[in-house]
Amino acid sequence: MGNLLEVNDLTIKFRTAKATSTAVRNVSFSLEAGETLCIVGESGSGKSITSLSLMGLLPENGEVSNGSIRLNGEELVGKTEEELRKIRGNEISMIFQEPMTALNPVFTVGYQIQEPLRIHKRMSKQEATVKSVELLKQVGIPNPKEKIHQYPHELSGGMRQRVMIAMALACEPSLLIADEPTTALDVTIQAQILDIMDDLKEEFGMGVVFVTHDMGVVAEIADRVMVMYAGDVIEVNDVQTLFEDPKHPYTKGLLGAVPNVDDETQEMKVIPGSMPSMEDDIPGCRFHPRCPMAMDICKEKKPALIDVGKENAAVRCWLQEVDTNADTTIAASGGFENVLSD
Numbered sequence: 001m002g003n004l005l006e007v008n009d010l011t012i013k014f015r016t017a018k019a020t021s022t023a024v025r026n027v028s029f030s031l032e033a034g035e036t037l038c039i040v041g042e043s044g045s046g047k048s049i050t051s052l053s054l055m056g057l058l059p060e061n062g063e064v065s066n067g068s069i070r071l072n073g074e075e076l077v078g079k080t081e082e083e084l085r086k087i088r089g090n091e092i093s094m095i096f097q098e099p100m101t102a103l104n105p106v107f108t109v110g111y112q113i114q115e116p117l118r119i120h121k122r123m124s125k126q127e128a129t130v131k132s133v134e135l136l137k138q139v140g141i142p143n144p145k146e147k148i149h150q151y152p153h154e155l156s157g158g159m160r161q162r163v164m165i166a167m168a169l170a171c172e173p174s175l176l177i178a179d180e181p182t183t184a185l186d187v188t189i190q191a192q193i194l195d196i197m198d199d200l201k202e203e204f205g206m207g208v209v210f211v212t213h214d215m216g217v218v219a220e221i222a223d224r225v226m227v228m229y230a231g232d233v234i235e236v237n238d239v240q241t242l243f244e245d246p247k248h249p250y251t252k253g254l255l256g257a258v259p260n261v262d263d264e265t266q267e268m269k270v271i272p273g274s275m276p277s278m279e280d281d282i283p284g285c286r287f288h289p290r291c292p293m294a295m296d297i298c299k300e301k302k303p304a305l306i307d308v309g310k311e312n313a314a315v316r317c318w319l320q321e322v323d324t325n326a327d328t329t330i331a332a333s334g335g336f337e338n339v340l341s342d
């Protein structure tokens with residue numbers, strides 16, 4: 001069986017007043033049905049732009065300048081807005097950090113969940129009403145028959161987030177894209193919503209692309225993790241291996257000195273220095289100015305993303321290429337342990 005999602009060599013550029021700059025470079029990844037891929041990295045690494053491009057929702061000054069995005073074998077790059085509208089909300093849905101970007105304040109919750117069902121699934125008003133009550137129940141909203149008559153502003157933040165999830169799941173999409181959907185919520189509500197998403201993923205067999213800063217969330221929900229830095233994929237692996245044996249110094253930095261997949265309180269650590277902007281022309285590895293392990297070659301030549309022994313596992317680092325015992329080298333020299341701050 002083919003992959004649900006195949007992204008190949010995706011490059012995204014932005015036109016700004018000064019120039020055209022590359023925000024995301026040659027990104028490739030795949031996703032199977034029922035799998036959750038977390039995209040992680042500091043602010044500005046290209047996580048959101050990558051996920052928005054999957055929906056054909058790049059800002060007006062941005063474009064996919066190269067590459068391919070295939071959903072169930074169908075190419076999405078180059079589709080017209082009208083073609084994409086048929087796919088959005090039906091085959092692919094998205095949830096955001098701020099539910100009010102998806103919810104319309106002037107329509108009732110019920111109307112907004114029923115709309116995609118009537119458009120994409122051609123349900124009658126009565127069928128869509130029954131389904132919307134069922135969906136609200138599935139996402140843990142009490143008294144769903146009453147709630148469908150309420151407006152978004154009458155609900156709490158956590159309840160609005162659930163409504164947005166219900167809306168996104170209404171048409172049982174094969175791909176759900178979630179961009180920091182629980183970041184603004186308190187931890188208890190966040191945990192409840194992640195649980196609901198996980199249950200619904202199992203039930204519907206969706207693939208999920210989940211963008212987050214929070215390594216605790218990654219540990220809880222990811223099957224695989226893709227780490228991005230300044231527009232490049234720098235490491236990808238299954239969640240257990242990535243937490244137990246991160247290869248790239250940047251990933252080690254994000255995870256801190258003693259990563260533990262079972263530690264749900266783990267926060268992304270602050271790495272000294274800052275991410276370059278997309279306009280900065282940095283020779284070699286774009287991480288080298290911040291890397292405690294940088295060698296001469298890192299300043300001169302960009303490393304390729306190379307496989308690390310199994311399918312869907314790769315790292316972009318000269319240490320990996322020139323020293324097969326790279327992990328021992330990093331561990332022996334202390335890596336980030338001496339420079340990390342919380």
Ligand SMILES: Nc1ncnc2c1ncn2[C@@H]1O[C@H](COP(=O)(O)OP(=O)(O)OP(=O)(O)O)[C@@H](O)[C@H]1O
Nearest residue numbers: 014023042043044045046047048049050059061278
């Ligand atoms: N409309 C835009 N015009 C120009 N550049 C943009 C635009 N939107 C994003 N960018 C640039 O694209 C790059 C990637 O941004 P993106 O929002 O994907 O990062 P991110 O990793 O998701 O960060 P955050 O966690 O802050 O959302 C950044 O350098 C950003 O400045």
